[in-house]
Amino acid sequence: MKRKIKEPPIMDVIGARVKDRPPRAQRSRLDDDDKLVIIWGLSRGWSAEKIARALPASGGTVKNFKAKILDDPGVVFELPVLVQSGPRSHDCQVCGEVRGSRLKGMRHVLAHIMPFEMARDIPLGDVEKPL
Numbered sequence: 001m002k003r004k005i006k007e008p009p010i011m012d013v014i015g016a017r018v019k020d021r022p023p024r025a026q027r028s029r030l031d032d033d034d035k036l037v038i039i040w041g042l043s044r045g046w047s048a049e050k051i052a053r054a055l056p057a058s059g060g061t062v063k064n065f066k067a068k069i070l071d072d073p074g075v076v077f078e079l080p081v082l083v084q085s086g087p088r089s090h091d092c093q094v095c096g097e098v099r100g101s102r103l104k105g106m107r108h109v110l111a112h113i114m115p116f117e118m119a120r121d122i123p124l125g126d127v128e129k130p131l
């Protein structure tokens, strides 16, 4: 019998993109789904070239977005990567783990896509938006 492996929540959004690789309409700008594919790729340790093939987009486009994230990690949280599911539950969409505060959740998400030391030390206080 085939065992079904539980997939992280992000796969509800980009699973078909990552697995089936449908042709992407030629656009100069990345949309949110494209950016989620990049974040997913970075979390898996994919090279910019591999991510670019998955989109598809140019390697330069991927590298530009990666540079933007390192310059201003707040752009990551304009995407649905962290979902509040309760007063003290913030669900990481990349892996499905839950953190007790938004700030801890944000650092957790960043740790998927950049070295832990960087994710730990990035100031995030001004990123939080009142809902």
Ligand SMILES: [Zn+2]
Pocket (backbone or CB within 6 Å): 092, 093, 094, 095, 096, 097, 108, 109, 112
């Ligand atoms: Zn996670």
